[in-house]
Amino acid sequence: MRITKTLAACLLPLALMATPAIATAAPNLPLLNSILTQERAWAGLQTRTVMVDGINAAYSEGGPANGPKVLLIHGFSGSRDNWNRVAHQLTRKYHVYALDLPGHGDTAAPDTFDFQLANQMEFTRKFVTTLGIEKNLHVAGHSMGGAIAALYAAMYFLEVRSLLLVDSAGVYANNGKSLMSDPKQLTNLLVRKPGDLKVLLTKYAMYDPPLIPEEVLEAQEKVQMDHIKWHEKLMATLLEQMKWYTPDTFQLAVRSIEAPTLVVWGDKDAIIDVAAADELKKNLKRSESLILPNIGHTPILEADQIVSAAYLKFLEKAEATPNPFAPKP
Known part of the structure; x- marks a missing residue:
């Protein structure tokens, strides 16, 4: 186990998973809320809500009012807080928005919500247009959020300035020995009972996780269990969707992305094999990649400083390169 910089031992596991506001009473919930509030403030973010298609969507926002706009999308069973460490670096120059997708974090999902990726992308689009930041x-x-971001960039190429994909979900030809080699194993990512969160963190999500205080782990696990009805429905939808697509059809979609793209991957990713990064890079029109040694599925938590530095450098180049597809002023 390693213990990283200040706040890491307590904040890292919290940022990995969903936030607790819509959970039922959980042990040490006040501690959990306090830590998350401190982390968002440290990242330069404030919590906000907005009605999107009848759903009260929670999001974090911060950074210079006139700064270039960045939208951060979390992965399966995650939350906007996944991005707090990266946002800490971004909010000095960029205006950052980090969204809780339906059924995650502080955004509840109605029973009728369709968790197909295309629908999640359209929800994200409505969030963006409601705020007027398109x-x-x-x-x-990141992860499932990478698939949503890629689909968004392909659909709205006139407006997307750049794309960052971190250990992005997709349909890949080479899945190595990762969970994606047998999609049914992805149900191992669900937190249904006590003990499941520790297995998720140590076996799948991170290569070398930090020491996690038991009271924090216990509270966060209860939150995850309170989200299980949404996560199970989402997982079932994703598994069904994976039957519809092949690596060829997925690559065709990737080739339609016009925005310059930075692909970041942990070389010890146990969920989506690092070979996927090379597949993406071969099919993206304008891309560069960063492979991180001894990092698992969550580089935005395990190697946040390295990811942030690479992303800031990439954003600077993207800002200096006009979008050739954008309408002329």
């Missing part, structure tokens, strides 16, 4: 938007996604 023009010249930089879009970033």
